[in-house]
Structure formats: structure tokens, C-alpha cells
Amino acid sequence: xxxxxxxxxxxxxxxxxxxxxxxxxxxxxxxxxxxxxxxxxxxxxxxxxxxxxxxxxxxxxxxxxxxxxxxxxxxxxxxxxxxxxxxxxxxxxxxxxxxxxxxxxxxxxxxxxxxxxxxxxxxxxxxxxxxxxxxxxxxxxxxxxxxxxxxxxxxxxxxxxxxxxxxxxxxxxxx
Numbered sequence: 001x002x003x004x005x006x007x008x009x010x011x012x013x014x015x016x017x018x019x020x021x022x023x024x025x026x027x028x029x030x031x032x033x034x035x036x037x038x039x040x041x042x043x044x045x046x047x048x049x050x051x052x053x054x055x056x057x058x059x060x061x062x063x064x065x066x067x068x069x070x071x072x073x074x075x076x077x078x079x080x081x082x083x084x085x086x087x088x089x090x091x092x093x094x095x096x097x098x099x100x101x102x103x104x105x106x107x108x109x110x111x112x113x114x115x116x117x118x119x120x121x122x123x124x125x126x127x128x129x130x131x132x133x134x135x136x137x138x139x140x141x142x143x144x145x146x147x148x149x150x151x152x153x154x155x156x157x158x159x160x161x162x163x164x165x166x167x168x169x170x171x172x173x174x175x
Contacts, residue, residue: 011090015083022076029069037062070120071113074128078106081135094142098135105131 040062044055085102088094109128112118120128 011083011087015080015087018076018083019080022073022080025069025072025076029066029073032062032066032069037066067120070125074113074118074120074125075110077128077132078109081106081132084139093146094139098138098142101138102135105135 037059040055040058044052044059047055081102085099085106088099088102089096109118109131113120118124118128
């Protein structure tokens with residue numbers, strides 16, 4: 001997707017980098033929920049009733065870690081969608097309505113998290129993922145409908161630094 005949306009300003013590239021950080025955050029949240037919590041609860045089940053308060057504090061701490069990484073994912077993925085949408089608004093590549101939807105949805109998610117209205121329990125995270133999935137599916141559908149050909153070339157050619165060569169290599173591997 002980023003290769004199809006590339007243009008002046010670097011918004012599409014910034015979007016893929018931000019989304020990469022979001023993916024790391026959600027992997028950590030899933031690891032905490034799927035491996036750390038069950039292992040901790042096994043230890044909790046074997047311990048005495050007198051230590052139950054300590055285990056409740058441990059479980060609450062683990063839950064807070066999970067929530068923090070879920071929030072990092074939700075905000076970072078939303079920022080990535082905004083960056084991709086801004087790239088679309090500036091350079092084309094997808095319909096304007098997809099870009100506007102991405103900007104509005106992402107802004108609502110970020111605001112909802114920042115003011116504490118959007119809780120990232122099963123329902124809240126499901127709402128975030130549903131909204132983002134709609135954007136990704138429509139964007140993917142529109143990208144598939146584009147004529148086949150090489151990625152658009154940028155207007156200005158800049159001297160490649162070590163950083164840009166590494167970034168280009170990683171993008172080729174990811175995409």
C-alpha cells in the first residue's frame with residue numbers, strides 16, 4: 001500500500017513506520033494476555049489463600065500493562081491511518097472518501113482514548129479493529145483495482161543516505 005501511495009512529503013513512508021511500531025505494541029499486548037496471564041494464574045491457583053491479595057495486585061498490574069500496549073497500538077495505528085490518508089489527499093492513489101473516512105475515524109479513536117471514553121476491553125478493541133478493518137479492506141480493494149505497473153516515481157531525487165537505503169531495503173522485504 002505504501003508503495004502505491006508514495007508521493008511528496010513522505011507521509012506514506014511515515015505511515016508504514018508508525019504502523020510497524022503499532023504492530024509491535026499489539027504483539028506485546030497479545031503476549032501478555034496469552035502467555036503471561038495464564039502462567040501467573042497457574043502460580044496463583046497453587047498458592048495459599050493468605051497470599052491472594054498479592055496475586056490480585058500482580059494480575060491488576062499485568063492488566064494495566066496489557067491496556068497500555070493496546071492503547072499504544074490503537075493510537076499508533078490511527079496515526080498511521082491519518083498519515084496514509086493525508087498522503088492520499090495530497091497525492092491521490094485512492095478515493096478522497098477513503099482518505100476522509102480514515103482521518104475522521106482515526107481522530108475519533110485517538111480522542112476517545114485520550115479523554116478516557118474509549119475503553120479497550122473486548123468491545124472497545126473490537127470497535128477499533130472493525131473501523132480500521134473497513135478502511136484497510138476498502139483501501140486494499142481500491143488498490144487492487146488500480147492498473148498494474150511500477151510504483152509512481154517521486155518528483156525530486158534526493159541523495160540516498162544510509163538511512164534511506166536501509167529503509168528502502170526493509171520496505172522491499174515487508175511489501
